[in-house]
Amino acid sequence: MKPTxxxxxxxxxTNPGRYSFFAADLMQQKGIDFELLGIKSGEVFGKEIHDIRxxxxxxxxxxxxxxxxxxxxxxxxDYFLSLSPEKIIFNPGAENSELDxxxxxxxxxxxxxxxxxxxxxxxxx
Numbered sequence: 513m514k515p516t517x518x519x520x521x522x523x524x525x526t527n528p529g530r531y532s533f534f535a536a537d538l539m540q541q542k543g544i545d546f547e548l549l550g551i552k553s554g555e556v557f558g559k560e561i562h563d564i565r566x567x568x569x570x571x572x573x574x575x576x577x578x579x580x581x582x583x584x585x586x587x588x589x590d591y592f593l594s595l596s597p598e599k600i601i602f603n604p605g606a607e608n609s610e611l612d613x614x615x616x617x618x619x620x621x622x623x624x625x626x627x628x629x630x631x632x633x634x635x636x637x
Contacts, residue, residue: 517545517583517637518572522588522593523579523606524548524561531628532579534616538631547573548635567591577627582608589614601627601636 519539533556538559539546547570548561555561562568562594564607571593578585585592589611592600599621602608612622 519544519546520549520570520573520576520597520637521546521579522549522564522576522592523584524550524556524580525552526554526556526561530579535577535579535627535631538628542631544631544637547617552567563593567594568611570595571586575599575601578606578608579603580606582610583604585611593618593620599623601625601630603627 518570532538548559549564550561576597584610600615602624606628614620
C-alpha cells in the first residue's frame with residue numbers, strides 16, 4: 513500500500529466550538545487528508561464522522577490525534593492500535609499513559625502535544 517499522510521481525528525464533533533472541529537478546519541485549509549471518528553454522527557467539511565462503535569476499517573492512517581479523555585479512549589485501545597498508525601498525538605486533556613505504553617510497545621511514536629499548534633507551525637503532517 514502506498515504511504516499516506518492521512519490523519520484520524522478521534523473524538524470528532526460537528527460543534528464549531530470544539531477543538532476537534534478547529535483541527536478539521538485547519539486540516540481542510542491546509543489540504544491535509546483526514547478522517548473523522550466519533551460517537552455522534554454528522555458531517556464536517558463534507559466528511560462523514562465514522563461511528564467509533566462500529567470500528568470502521570480505515571486504511572492509510574498515518575497519525576491518530578486524540579480529542580477524547582483517557583476514560584473514553586479505554587474501550588478503543590485495541591481498535592486504535594489495529595489501524596497501525598505511525599504516530600498517536602495526545603492533545604491536552606487526552607493524556608493516557610496506558611495507551612501510550614501499548615503504542616510504544618508496538619513501535620508507534622507517541623506525542624503529547626496540541627494538534628492545533630503543530631498544524632499552525634507546519635509540524636504536521
